[in-house]
Amino acid sequence: MTPPIYLDYNATTPIAPEVRDAMLPWLRGAGYGNPSSDHWYGRQARAAVAQARSQVAALIGADPGEVLFTGSATEANNLAVLGVAAALQGRGRHLVTSAIEHPAVSAPMAHLYAQGWEVTTLPVDPTGQVAPADLFAALRPDTVLVSIMHSNNEVGTLQPVAELAALARARGVLFHTDAAQSVGKVAVDMVTLGVDLLTIAGHKFYAPKGVGALFVRAGTPLAPILFGAGHEGGLRPGTENVAHLVGLGAAAILAQGRLAVGAARQRNLRDALHERLVAAVPGLTLNGHPDERLPNTLNVSFPSVGGRDLLARTTTVAVSLGAACHGSGAAVSGVLGAMGIPRERALGAVRLSLGEPTTEGEIERAADALATAWCALAGR
Incomplete structure (x- = not known):
């Protein structure tokens, strides 16, 4: 496997x-x-x-x-x-x-x-x-x-x-x-x-x-x-x-040796992932600051579907709904709630976080897998 x-x-x-x-x-x-x-x-x-x-x-x-x-x-x-x-x-x-x-x-x-x-x-x-x-x-x-x-x-x-x-x-x-x-x-x-x-x-x-x-x-x-x-x-x-x-x-x-280059590279990959998802999923929304944000982190809400259902259907990508140490249950993330994000949008949120080993090919395949799962769940 x-x-x-x-x-x-x-x-x-x-x-x-x-x-x-x-x-x-x-x-x-x-x-x-x-x-x-x-x-x-x-x-x-x-x-x-x-x-x-x-x-x-x-x-x-x-x-x-x-x-x-x-x-x-x-x-x-x-x-x-x-x-x-x-x-x-x-x-x-x-x-x-x-x-x-x-x-x-x-x-x-x-x-x-x-x-x-x-x-x-x-x-x-x-x-x-x-x-x-x-x-x-x-x-x-x-x-x-x-x-x-x-x-x-x-x-x-x-x-x-x-x-x-x-x-x-x-x-x-x-x-x-x-x-x-x-x-x-x-x-x-x-x-x-x-x-x-x-x-x-x-x-x-x-x-x-x-x-x-x-x-x-x-x-x-x-x-x-x-x-x-x-x-x-x-x-x-x-x-x-x-x-x-x-x-x-x-x-x-x-970290000292690769911080500047690694951050720029991950930011570019993160933004490419975001762009591919926006193009494939109408109504996708970003959660978090558009600019003042970790270069590797992308939290987005998929419309009309639950994030947990989306991840269950996307077995080829390992991502999470939020913090791994308190990610169980169907409750809305306390972070998203504190930001004033409506419940329906918060329930569709998924956190994607990249690392040094992440490749451009993985970004493309992950975006395609998530978009395909969303289309199936949303009846598109």
């Missing part, structure tokens, strides 16, 4: 060959040392972790000491939200977030709300962007953290993070951004963004699953949410997963 065309890179990416090759020595031979050990094996592992930290820091324009390794982006988001809240609860108990955050941010926010914190949830416009004026109006003397994602995982919309962070900084409020979908796809620079905390997901840019990072600007107050030994500056206990961290570092090097 020929595998279907994979257009679900926002859900996860394959491990790049270069990343796999960098990891292998740490999965066999003498690469099993504990980085906390003082003997030769431990020193080798410790040096590998330090090198990976420097490589990730270089990708985002940070100091290596500002990169904290975690087991996932979800853990990094939880540490950012819950850790700042724990550190600053004596100064204030008000948080600000957006209506389209990933559950890895919205769930910790809901947990704090249940503990008596106040949470202001900012709306988004029909393209999925937060208005800086809304954030300015929401900031209060007791606000301690703003958490607004860098790019949306479902529609790809990029937020004006630098402008939003500047508003928070002017009021002495910490700013966190979930950049799990952005790092490795678009340029992300800590100096330009001006954020205090930023989340990274390894498996979104060709590193393995189960490894992530949290940028923590020097001097940012943060309390641990896990307790144990003093790993990662006392903020993330647990023996380091050396092989996966080496893979994350290798993926960061890859």
Whole structure:
């Protein structure tokens, strides 16, 4: 059986060959040392972790000491939200977030709300962007953290993070951004963004699953949410997963080397896919910002059919309705609902996300398969 065309890179990416090759020595031979050990094996592992930290820091324009390794982006988001809240609860108990955050941010926010914190949830416009004026109006003397994602995982919309962070900084409020979908796809620079905390997901840019990072600007107050030994500056206990961290570092090097060319290439392929679908499916509508969007992401609504029915009929293409980690059921996407998209249109939405391996031929075949399935379902 020929595998279907994979257009679900926002859900996860394959491990790049270069990343796999960098990891292998740490999965066999003498690469099993504990980085906390003082003997030769431990020193080798410790040096590998330090090198990976420097490589990730270089990708985002940070100091290596500002990169904290975690087991996932979800853990990094939880540490950012819950850790700042724990550190600053004596100064204030008000948080600000957006209506389209990933559950890895919205769930910790809901947990704090249940503990008596106040949470202001900012709306988004029909393209999925937060208005800086809304954030300015929401900031209060007791606000301690703003958490607004860098790019949306479902529609790809990029937020004006630098402008939003500047508003928070002017009021002495910490700013966190979930950049799990952005790092490795678009340029992300800590100096330009001006954020205090930023989340990274390894498996979104060709590193393995189960490894992530949290940028923590020097001097940012943060309390641990896990307790144990003093790993990662006392903020993330647990023996380091050396092989996966080496893979994350290798993926960061890859991303640095091909970011500009790769982004332009994927944008061209994405737009070609969109054009073919528009030509074949009358009434197809784009969800998300037409310009300020991840270069690999295309979220469109097919008229008169349900997205789930469309995907069931298109077995030669592997795509999703939205976020893979909460994609079951027939409910309308919360992201599309927050954008004000009508229910019928939202139910016909499909997310197509491209990656480095995507070819022009795959784009053509995928567009034809989706259009054929739509015609059959719509009775055209």
